[in-house]
Amino acid sequence: MINADKKRTQILEAATRRFAHFGLAKTTMSEIAQDLSFSKALLYYYFPDKNTLYAAVLEHVINQSFEEIEEALPSFNGCHETIMFVLDRRIAFITKYYNLLEHSISAVQQTPNEMASVMADSKVKEKAIISKILQRGVDTGELYVEHMEETAEIMLFALAGMRFSILKDLNGVLFPTKEEFDRILSLQKKMATIFLRGLEVRSASDPQR
Amino acid sequence: MINADKKRTQILEAATRRFAHFGLAKTTMSEIAQDLSFSKALLYYYFPDKNTLYAAVLEHVINQSFEEIEEALPSFNGCHETIMFVLDRRIAFITKYYNLLEHSISAVQQTPNEMASVMADSKVKEKAIISKILQRGVDTGELYVEHMEETAEIMLFALAGMRFSILKDLNGVLFPTKEEFDRILSLQKKMATIFLRGLEVRSASDPQR
Structure with a gap:
């Protein structure tokens, strides 16, 4: 559970950097997954869209x-x-x-x-x-x-x-x-x-x- | 000239009623001309568009x-x-x-x-x-x-x-x-x-x- 929360926080932080720099439209879920070396499946597990x-x-x-x-x-x-x-x-x-x-x-x-x-x-x-x-x-x-x-x-x-x-x-x-x-x-x-x-x-x- | 100013004012007043009621998009120059029984040419003489x-x-x-x-x-x-x-x-x-x-x-x-x-x-x-x-x-x-x-x-x-x-x-x-x-x-x-x-x-x- 602690690990899960940590992953969630990592995703939020990586996504914050992407969105804050490029905005919603110009950011993809793939890019955020790549930034973290996470699989897209893992990303979608935490955030469905x-x-x-x-x-x-x-x-x-x-x-x-x-x-x-x-x-x-x-x-x-x-x-x-x-x-x-x-x-x-x-x-x-x-x-x-x-x-x-x-x-x-x-x-x-x-x-x-x-x-x-x-x-x-x-x-x-x-x-x-x-x-x-x-x-x-x-x-x-x-x-x-x-x-x-x-x-x-x-x-x-x-x-x-x-x-x-x-x-x-x-x-x-x-x-x-x-x-x-x-x-x-x-x-x-x-x-x-x-x-x-x-x-x-x-x-x-x-x-x- | 007085007559010209009067015509201009008449147009402005008729157009005000049309625009205030229907807005810009839903008002045509023809309708305004009709309201005044003016020709479209006369209307366009005073207001080119x-x-x-x-x-x-x-x-x-x-x-x-x-x-x-x-x-x-x-x-x-x-x-x-x-x-x-x-x-x-x-x-x-x-x-x-x-x-x-x-x-x-x-x-x-x-x-x-x-x-x-x-x-x-x-x-x-x-x-x-x-x-x-x-x-x-x-x-x-x-x-x-x-x-x-x-x-x-x-x-x-x-x-x-x-x-x-x-x-x-x-x-x-x-x-x-x-x-x-x-x-x-x-x-x-x-x-x-x-x-x-x-x-x-x-x-x-x-x-x-």
Whole structure:
């Protein structure tokens, strides 16, 4: 069983490298098997088709990224600093795994069901992290948030707006440039700064305004 | 010349009704000519092809909408009230002219050049309106805005994020539901409220924070 898990992890890691570099369409199961000197039969034993493997890879890298962020959270002081860190990590993650994520980022391509559920799951986790950070701000008396779930969602939607508006090509045909990613991050940080300031408590007697 | 302008306006209005109802693909120049009892030759004299006419229609309705908003602006007190009005009008406009706008809203379809320039122009005007409203807030001492252009842009991008995130189908294949438009408007208003609060001056001695 330990051996089986190890093999599964090896496959995920090899597949991550292939998919992240070449994308879904330009990667074959044979190439991944060759990278590992595994038989194709062994590969198919763990992952019955390419979409299943792709979804597992997506889940794998997304979970890794969330774990890294979650682990780092306690070391920050204040909501602003924490959110800036999260934004830095998010854009670094998207930049690194753009080829892998393009299927999910793209508004055009039909997302296979396996990936859709991974992405839906990732959105839930992302909202949970933002809620957690805002809740900590509420607990320390820094922020006032009336509807936590909705406020976290609005913040995430607003941040996504920077990406959608800057990226000219949502078809995922062209890889966004370094300048585009930098501009998205810069605008996201400014947006988040204004947004958090809009949630700040101004005086003890009048938390909302 | 007056007669010529009148004919042009008649064509624009008939074409607006057709395009707004049936969209670009499902409207023919013959139908528009028939609606007006004009010859096709006369129609083509004013608009050499369907894309040119479509772009003129788009420009026509967008300009009308901006004029209505601009005229109403002086009657509002304070930025918050003004922005809420602008958001109401924007969503009402998009709801009314969705079929007409889908080519521009859609991330998928290739936008013909004629329309792209109309949309680019409309974005400039939209930013100018938001800047004007924020500037009035700065002038009355209500707001503090360091970089006006960029702040207006961030606000518009964040508002667009609500639309992109709520609309599941960016292909423009399905007309968004009334519920989706209502939800977009509700989230946009909450976003704008938090955003404006984040720009508010808190004390005379410490405008920025």
